[in-house]
Amino acid sequence: MIRTNGLTRHFTVKKETVEAVRGLDLEVQQGELVALLGPNGAGKSTTLRMLTTLIPPTSGTAEVAGHDVVREQSEVRSRIGYIGQGNGAGHTQRGRDELISQGRCYGLSRKEARSRASELIAALDLEAVADRTVSTLSGGQRRRLDIAMGLIHAPDLLFLDEPSTGLDPQNRANLQEQIAKLRAEYATTIVLTTHYLDEADSMAERVIVVDHGRVIADDTPSRLKEVHAGDGITLTFDHEDDARRAADRSRRVIGAEVSQFGTTVEIRVLGAPQLLPELLVNLAADGVTVTSAQVARPTMDDVFLNLTGRSLREGGTEPTDTETTVHENQEIAA
Amino acid sequence: MSATVMTPDAENDQARKSAQMSRRRPSLLQDTTTVFMRELRPVLHNPFSVVFSMIQPLVFLGLFGPLLSDFPGTGEGSALQWFVPGIVVMSCLFSGAFTGSNLLFELQTGAHERMLVTPLRRSALLIGRALKEIVPMVMQTVIIVAVCLPFDFELHLAGTVIAVLILAVMTIGIGALSYALALASKDQDWLFWTVQQTLLFPFLLLAGILLPIDDGPGWLRTLADINPLTYVVDASRLLFNGEIASTAVLQGAGAAAFLAALGLLVGIRSMRRSN
Known part of the structure; x- marks a missing residue:
């Protein structure tokens, strides 16, 4: 076509x-x-x-x-x-x-x-x-x-x-x-x-x-x-120490990209909804108490961020009208 | 709402519809008629709108006209007999010059862009619009004449009809130029209004519409001589007073034809480059 x-x-x-x-x-x-x-x-x-x-x-x-x-x-x-x-x-x-x-x-x-x-x-x-x-x-x-x-x-x-x-x-x-x-x-x-x-x-x-x-x-x-973005798992804990232990454990269990900020652990991985229960069982066995667990499915924004290093939303929410308008004006002037 | 499931019948129906509908290109005349009718429809639905661009000519007629009785150069009889033809030309000039604003608006809303993507010929987009100007222009002339009839104004029908024909040709040209200006002013309203307002009054005054130019200084008369409107105004004055057989009438018709040709040439060129 x-x-x-x-x-x-x-x-x-x-x-x-x-x-x-x-x-x-x-x-x-x-x-x-x-x-x-x-x-x-x-x-x-x-x-x-x-x-x-x-x-x-x-x-x-x-x-x-x-x-x-x-x-x-x-x-x-x-x-x-x-x-x-x-x-x-x-x-x-x-x-x-x-x-x-x-x-x-x-x-x-x-x-x-x-x-x-x-x-x-x-x-x-x-x-x-x-x-x-x-x-x-x-x-x-x-x-x-x-x-x-x-x-x-x-x-x-x-x-x-x-x-x-x-x-x-x-x-x-x-x-x-x-x-x-x-x-x-x-x-x-x-x-x-x-x-x-x-x-x-x-x-x-x-x-x-x-x-x-x-x-x-x-x-x-x-x-x-x-391909361009995994799911996100976010775990929070009462103590930073728990978070650190959980991060270590997650690295071993899932082998994925894991980062820890204070009492929060963020994991980027494919198939998070299936992996999370197993991870929680493992953490419980370690005696680590998880305060909250969240799974975020990837968005096109994650894809775009991964592809370009920029957020798609950075341009603001303004429609592209102004953009086109500028081009056309200049084209006429040219 | 109909069901969303597509039946084989609907599929065939659609294929047939699509094949029948979109593969026949209309002629230039059909394209022009489509554009003409589209432009005309709002005028027919709301005839009062033609009065809007007439406000200034009517103000001049009512508040300026009475000052002209016994003014030198306005002829023997009633001042209206001299002044009304000029006001008719003024009203044609104003409505023609104003009409580009409709296109300017459609350039901003997206209606023009939508039409550019259809197979309509670019020339038809301009010619259809310009031809439509004849309708409000005739309506306005009828209103002005009707308003003046109860007063000291004598109607010479044959001459008036010929004058309207000449003015129609002129209005096509003015309208086309106004559209060209609108296309050049895309996304810059101020440009359209500035140019339009800057040009309108000099052309008006130099055509001797408000006051006679014959006794003015030489340089002013020279400017008037190169203003095509002057010839249209002179011809209209003769025709409205029943004098048909005259070289001035021919000159007026020539000047109107010149304006129409110029307007269409410039207008079609601008429309072809429009995007």
């Missing part, structure tokens, strides 16, 4: 070249659900904008839905759906009108566009608000309208750029449900970008971790966690 070869994009910022995407080689098969995960400014959105023909690559090639993104723009455009970071519906428009005109943009007949719009309005639970002015809709309703617009022509391939940014937890859950449903019903290939770890974790079958414009990992979420 997607094949890129050395895809690269530079922006000129104050006469300096910023390499937003550096030589990306990517292959996505039909029916896959892929998440591009990375901190703000990693090059996720820029990649998506190249794949959706919004900006041309500086070098390299990309074939999307069987067509070249530079030479065959309209072929690519007619085959993909795109749900951007903003709201696709004009604020002075009515939702249903926007859906119909979106259908007309893709060459649907008036009748087809109208019936397809009604279908999506029903599927996305927008019946009550579809004939209201878009500016009066809530954030969640607008987002559902965006999804409906992205699906109007039943694309084989759907791109979503930060689909859940700015949504409350309930609407995020709703969105994830919609995407899952879309795949179950239509076998649509989906590529989304996110900087929400849990989103990549729970939705995607394949996570591509991007940093500084490069792919640094590409695997299933569970494999990534297995």
Whole structure:
């Protein structure tokens, strides 16, 4: 569905070249659900904008839905759906009108566009608000309208750029449900970008971790966690002496990475839930009293931290809008 | 909500739907119509919105117009007969120049980006928008004429219709230029408003819309001579007063066509580079 070869994009910022995407080689098969995960400014959105023909690559090639993104723009455009970071519906428009005109943009007949719009309005639970002015809709309703617009022509391939940014937890859950449903019903290939770890974790079958414009990992979420981060066991004790003895014992029993801070012992290991009971029995035999025991499953943040030495959250929780905006301004100025 | 389990029927149905729906590219005319209708819809749903950009022309009509009776250079008869055509041009100019702000807003919300990813032709994105300007512009002209009829204003229908045609062509050009300015001002609202406000009044004054220029200093008359709006205003004055057969009318039509061509050229170029 997607094949890129050395895809690269530079922006000129104050006469300096910023390499937003550096030589990306990517292959996505039909029916896959892929998440591009990375901190703000990693090059996720820029990649998506190249794949959706919004900006041309500086070098390299990309074939999307069987067509070249530079030479065959309209072929690519007619085959993909795109749900951007903003709201696709004009604020002075009515939702249903926007859906119909979106259908007309893709060459649907008036009748087809109208019936397809009604279908999506029903599927996305927008019946009550579809004939209201878009500016009066809530954030969640607008987002559902965006999804409906992205699906109007039943694309084989759907791109979503930060689909859940700015949504409350309930609407995020709703969105994830919609995407899952879309795949179950239509076998649509989906590529989304996110900087929400849990989103990549729970939705995607394949996570591509991007940093500084490069792919640094590409695997299933569970494999990534297995390879790049273990489970965490945290034990606490009443006395530092107990903690020290427990740490020694843990090293012998599990042979894993063990660290002790005061009365706390932290263990990084695979399969912690299975190992913990055995460890506790051993500690009890040693006469060490454990005050509390906790198992933490690895998160995508641990994966990212292990891969880059930085936390994914360091960039803050701000959406990437500002990042993209800066690039584009400078590009125009350049 | 329908069931999430996919049946073979649904699969076939989807494959068929997808094959039927997305593989036929509309013509330029269809693309333009799609954009035109989309732009027009909010105006039709809320016709009162066209009055918004008319406030200034109406203020000038009501509060400035009365000062012009017996003003030298405004002709023999009622001052309205001289002033109204200028106010109509002003209202076209304002609504055309203002319209880029709609695009500016859609550049920020993501609606424009969404349309850029569809197979719509870039040229249609601009032409459709620019053509839509004709509708509010005709509505505004009708309002201005209707407001003036009870007063000392004589309507010459044939000439007025021709004037509206010329003004429609001019408005397409002004609208297209305003869209080009909006595209250049992406993420910098202030740039759009600064340029727009800076240009609007000089063009307005130099076209002799508010006061006649004929008795002004030479340098000012020279500036007026190179302002295409001057010719449109002159032609409109003749046409609104029923004088159709005149070289000035032809010059006005030429100036309007020049503005439309310039606007579309610059506008389409900007739209093609838009991302």
